[in-house]
Every structure is written in structure tokens, then in C-alpha cells.
Amino acid sequence: MSKEITSRNEDYSQWYNDLVLKGGLADYSAVRGCMVIKPYGYALWENMRDVLDKMFKDTGHVNAYFPLFIPKSLFEAEEKNAEGFAKECAIVTHYRLKTDTENKGKLIVDPEAKLEEELIVRPTSEAIIWNTYKDWIQSYRDLPLLINQWANVVRWEMRTRLFLRTAEFLWQEGHTAHATKQEAMEETEKMLNVYADFVENYMAVPVIKGIKSANERFAGADETYCIEAMMQDGKALQAGTSHFLGQNFAKAFNVQFMNKENKLEYVWATSWGVSTRLIGALIMAHSDDNGLVLPPKIAPLQVVIVPIYKGEESKKTVDEKALEIVGNLKSKGIRVKYDNSDNSRPGWKFAEYELKGVPVRMALGLRDIENNVVEIARRDTKEKISVSIDKSVETVESLLIEIQNNIFEKALKFRADNTYTTDSYEEFKQLLDKGGFILAHWDGTPETEEAIKEDTKATIRCIPLDGKIEPGICIYSGKPSSQRVIFARAY
């Protein structure tokens, strides 16, 4: 039967789950909190990864790989960071199993194989990386050190959600070392801009660049920058972070370099990351009740061609013409699939590829070939047009660009329509229930943020970088404030 998708109005969470599962992006696994990323979902991640990887390399970074396991003593070296992650670490305590003599065919942990020092499965890699950098950095000539790694990390979350929060996830983490504070701060902002560029121009998700409040700051960072996106239910989702780590890790791991004046100095550090969580952002930003809506630039398939035929003879004719179009599209670098499988009919295929969010669908039948036209349907607006086959490639090319722009504009408009400004705490609470971003004054204290969070479940998503300096009074405490910050309920 048809793959029914729960509507957004009916149950937003279920709608999201339906898209992930029925859209073929991921599956639950036999492991609590861990998911299987299926080929279609992984293809999406590969496209995202490839674009980001190029952006990192274009900004001077290189890739490396560090161990999955971190000795506990290293992990705890930077205290704040260790504390921040302590509650969600998986720990390796033994290295061997043995046959259970009491219970044939079962294995038990060999108590004699206890590790002298426990290994932490990385929730992030600062510790192991800075412990390594210590040996790599001696002189200012070794700096800057600009390294990225693509890896998996584990955070033992209480409650998990496909892509948005899983116990294991894939990400990239950049870790850089610099000779000066200024340079490290510039790097932090540079990578934030790279993320914003990627998320807006490839994923078509508008973001707000900002700084995290102390409560939301990365443990071990002096300053955390972020990009925040709005989902269709009005909730905020952090799409990427970039941290200025100061000299915290340099001091914890004793990473010093000789400067030009022959004096030892601690290096300045940054780290930055985005994860498979971005896929969750993508889904919730654009998709609709018919399924996924993927931005052409990173969609695994940009075009699908569905043939319509009657009998073997006409199938041949249609195949021939369709493959010619496929060739033309491919020569333009367009990711296209010709689905002439005989186990489902055209209508089924239409619905299936809509569910999968393929940006453009072409339908080609005998009637079209006679008239030298092809039907082209776009996923975002579901509009259909009939164009001359000779012009089909250029039509598709421009359509892909148009779809990319349209879904970005649509998301931008949605965000604008759901962003409010208020100076009244009562109105603030009412607006929160509608969902969306609220620009309000805040006195800058963690206590006030905490109190508002207790009261409303909303947190400060960020202090926007492009925010106007505008004196006002804190919405909660009435104390003076110099700038509005963004409040929202968040994922």
C-alpha cells in the first residue's frame, strides 16, 4: 500500500520520523540510541561532506585522523571540558571476553582482562589532539596548525532522535593552533562563516550567526560561536559551532612554542564542528506532508526520469529517447536516474520520488515523443510544465537553480514571519507558545537566563553578531541591556 506520512499538523515528531524512515534515510538499529544510516541518507551526507571538505581545504586545512579511544588521564586534563562531558561518556574497561563455563555458547567479560587505565570513547577529540599537538608544535614556524578530522563520536544521550540526537554520530571536528589570540579569533569567525555559507548556499537553510551565552558555551571554550536555524515548528536548531578555546587546552596539555623573540608562549586554539544533525535540520527546514524536499545542490539525485509506455515496443522507443536525455543531463554534471523498472507503475514512482525529495522529475511517454516534448515537475512547488525535449537540459539546469533559491527564500520568509520582538515578559511567554524566535533584551547574567529557562523552557539561542546596539531593559529582571538576544525553544 502507499507509504502514508503523518501530517505536520497532526504530529510534528511523527512526521519527522516518517520522513526519515519512509524516505529511506535511516533506520533504527539493534543498539539503543544508535541508528543505521541507509544508502540514500549516506549519499546525502557524502554530498554535504564533500562540499565542506573542499571548503576546509580551500581555507588551508588538512585532514588527519586521531584515535577513537582517549585514556581517562588525558580526558580529564582540561577540567571544564571533562566535566562538561563526564555524564555522557562510554567507557572501555576490559579488552577480552571469554566463554562462560556455566552457560554454553555465551560469552562473559573476562575479569582478568581489566584495563589498567580506562579508555573513554571520544565524545569530542580535544584531549587526544592537544596531547598530540604538544609534540608537533615547538616553534612559531610550526604555526598555524590547521587540522580537521572526519570521525564518529559517542555521547550517551538519555533520549535520542534520528539524526538530531543519537548516541553515536558522524561529524567533522577542526582543531587549530595559532601563535596569537587575534589569529585564533579570526579563525573561529572564519570557520563560522564557512558553516553559514555552506548551510545557506548549499542546504538552503537560512541561519543566524551569533555568540552563545555562558550557559550554552562549549565546556572548555572562552567563546562559542554558532549558527542557529529555525525549523518548521518554530523551534531552533543549532546547525554548527565554532569555538575560540583561548589557551585553555594549551595550558592543560602544555602546548608551548618559541616565538620570534625566543620566548616560550602557549598557543591559542580553536575547534569547530558540524554533524549528521545537519540532515535533521535539512529535513525539518524544507520538507512537506508529501515527503522530503531536498536542495538540488546536495540532493543524492537531482533528476529522476519516469517512462510511460504501453507494451515492449513502446518501452524501447521511450527508453531510447530517455537515455538520450539522461546522457545530456549527465554531460552537464547533473545527477540523474532513469527509472524504467517494471515493478511499479508511473503513479507509484511519482509518489515515491516525491517522498524521497528528488528536486526534479521528468515523465516521458510516446505522446511526448511524438510532440518532441517532455513533462517536467518540480518537487518544491509541485508545478508541472511541458517543454521541448531540445530545451529540456537547459530547463532542468535553470530549474535546479530556481528550486535551490526558492526553498531558501521560502525558509527565509518563514523565519521572518515567525520572528518577533517584544519588551513584555507576558507577551514573550505567549509568543513562545506560538513558536519562533523572539528578540528580547537580557541583562547578560546566567541567573536570568536560567530563570527564564525554568519558567518557559526557552533558552538564549545566541547573541546575534549583526544585532544592533540598542539600549533597553531586560525582559525578566528589568536591569539594563545593550542588545537584544534571540530566545527560542530548541532541539
Added chain:
RNA sequence: CGGGAUGUAGCGUAGCCCGGUUAUCGCGCCUGGUUUGGGACCAGGAGGUCGCAAGUUCGAAUCUUGCCAUCCCGACCA
């Protein structure tokens, strides 16, 4: 980790309260045929550790206990 719910073929399900032949139905799958412009139809067929493990019983999908996984709500969360 607390509260609630769920788990029967690839998917969706009936049966469970009140234990008793060969576990129901639909979709999907396989074979053959007719079909194909928005989720086709006919005929035949295959497919099951009833989430897992103990227990109660002559007998367990059904009753009991434990465990595992998922969903929702909370707590937690960079």
C-alpha cells in the same frame, strides 16, 4: 533515569481480556497473463524464533517475571 504506550512475515495489522486444530487479513515479494499520463488488475505461490529469556501448565502469541528495542511526556543535553 522516572511516567505512559508499543513490539505477531519486508510494512501495516487481527487474535491476547477468557490458554486448546494448520496464527488472521491487506500491502509488498515470486510465477504467469493483462496493463502502464498520479500509488493497476486477475490467477497461482512462497514467506512466521508471535521482540528475547526464564517460569506456570498436559498444552503459551495468549498468564507471570526479567531483559531488549522503539515511540510519547519529563529529567538530561555543547
